[in-house]
Amino acid sequence: MTKTVTMTIVFQAGSLNYGEGIANISELKKFHRGNGEAYTYASRQSLRYDIVRLGNELFGWNLNTVDKASGVVQFKKDVTIEDSVEMDLFGYLKTDKNSQKRAAVVRLSHAISLEPYKSDLEFLNNMGLASRIGADPNLAQIEQHQSFYCYTITIDLHRIGVDGEVELPNQEKAKRVQQLLDIVKLLNRNIRGRRENLSPLFVIGGVYDVANPFFLGKIRLASSPRGWEIEVAPIADTMAQTFAGKPVADETRIGLVSGIFANEDEFAQRFAEKTGSVEQFFRHIAEQVQTYYGE
Template sequence: MGKTLTITIVFEAGSLNYGEGFANISELKKFNRADGNIYSFASRQALRYDIVRLGNEWFDWNLDVVSKEKGTVQFKDEVTIEDSVEMDLFGYLKTGKKSLKRAAVVRLSHAVSLEPYNGDMEFLNNMGLAERNKLDPNLANIENHISLYTYTITIDLDKIGIDSNDNVTLSNEQRFERVQQFLEIVKLLSRHIRGRQENLAPLFIVGGVYPYANPLFQGRIQLKNGELQVNPLIEVMETTFAGSSVKGDTLIGIASGKFSNEQEFRSTFAENISTIEETFQVLINQVAQHYGVKQNATVKA
C-alpha cells in the first residue's frame, strides 16, 4: 500500500495576496462565507511561487525550464523531472503535436484566514519622492488584514521522482532529498510582497504519513476567541481505516505561548504533541524510512 504525507499548518501573517483592484484601491483576495464574514486568503499559486523561490535560493532548484517557443509560456520539451524539482513536485503540461501532462504530486490548498476581514484600509502616498521636486504625491489605498491562516499540503510519496512520460525513475536517495528539501522550506516559509517579507513559518501543525491519500485535517481547523478548537481534531483522529486509527499515525506540533488553550492541547494529545521542529524531524525520518534510505544530517544546498 502506498504512503501519503499530509499536514495542515497554521501561521500568522498580514495581507498576503492582492487581486486586480480598481481605481487607486488594491483589494485583498478574499471569500464571502455563509456566516456573514469575509475571509482573506493567499492562493495556492502564491504559496507555490514562494516555495519554488526558496527552493532556488536555498537548494539551487533549476528555474531555467520555461520557454515561449509555442506561443504560450510552458515548460521546455527537453526538460524532465530529473532536471527540475519544480516539475517533479508540482507537475507540468507540455502542449504540441502530442501533449504531455503530469499531475501535481504535491497538492496545496489556499491559505485561508481564520479571522474575518473587517474592512481595514491603509492610506499610502509617495510624499518622500514628491517633495524632492515639489510635486503633488500620488495617493493609494490598500486593504490590510493581519490574521492566523491555515492551509494543507498533501504529498503522494510513491509518485515523487517517477514520470512515465519520459521514462524517468530517480533513486530513492534523490526522491527522499526532494521531499526533505520541500519540508525544510515549508518549515521556514516566507513571502515577499509589497516591500515586506512575511513569515509563514508554522505556529501549529497536524498530520503525518498515512497509508491512504486524504487531506485529513483540511477544513477542521477552527479558531474561537483566540483558541484553536480541540474537538474537530479529536473527531478526525477517531477515524479508522482498514482497522488502523488516524490518531496512531498523527503528529501535532505547537509553538509555545501563542494559543490561549495550549495546555488543553498538551493534555488532550499528550502522546502526539511536541514542538514544531521535533514534528518536522519525525516527518522527515518517516519519509526516509519509506524510501529505505539513511536520513542525512544536513540537507544539500
C-alpha cells in the same frame, strides 16, 4: 506501497495576496461566506511560487526550464523531472502535437484566514518623492488584514521521482521531499516591501496509507479571555476516524510553537504522546520519509 504525507499548518501574517483592485484601491483576495463574513486568502499558486523561489534560493532548484518556443510560456519539451524538482513536485503541461502532462505530486490548498476581514484600509501617498520636486503626491489605499491563516499540503510519496520511463534513485526522492519539508518550515513571502513569515505556529498531520487531507477544514480559531485558542473538538473527532480499521490518530502528530495559543496545555494533556514542538513534528515526518524510501 502507497504512502502520503498530509499536514495542515497554521501561521500568522498580514495582507498576503492582492487582486486587481478598483481605481486607486488595492483589494485583497477574499471570499464571503453565507453568514456575511469575508475571509482573505493567499492562493495556492502564491504558495507554490514562494516554495519554488525558496527551493531555488536555498537548494539551487533549476528554474531554467521554461521557454516560449511553442507560442505559449511553458516548460521546455526536453526538460524532465530529473532536471527539475519543480516539475517533479508540482507537475507540468506541455502543449504540442503530442501533449505531455504530469499531475501535481505535491498539492496545496489556499491559505485561508481564520479571522474575518473587517474592511481595514491603509492610506498611502508618495509624499517623500513628490516633496523633492515640489509636486503633489499620488494617493492610494490598500486593504489590510492581519490574521492567522491555515492551509494544507499533501505529498504522494510513491509518485515522487517517477514519471513515465524516468525514475530517480530513492536517495534523490528522499532528498527532494526533505528539501520541501525544510522550505515549509521557514516559508516566507515577499510582498509590498514586506517579508511575511509563513512558518508554522501549529501543524498537524502525518504519513498515512491513504491520500486524504484529513485536517483540511477542521481547524477552528476561538477567542477566550486567555487569548487565541485552536478548538480541540473537531481535531479529536477527526483523529478518532478509522481507515481500514486503523484510527487516524495512530499516525498523527501535532507540533506547536509555545506561547502562541492559550490552550496549548489542553493539547499536551489530551494528545500527550503525539504533541511536541514544530521542530519535533518535522523531524518525525522526515524519519518516516527516510524509512519509506529505505534510507
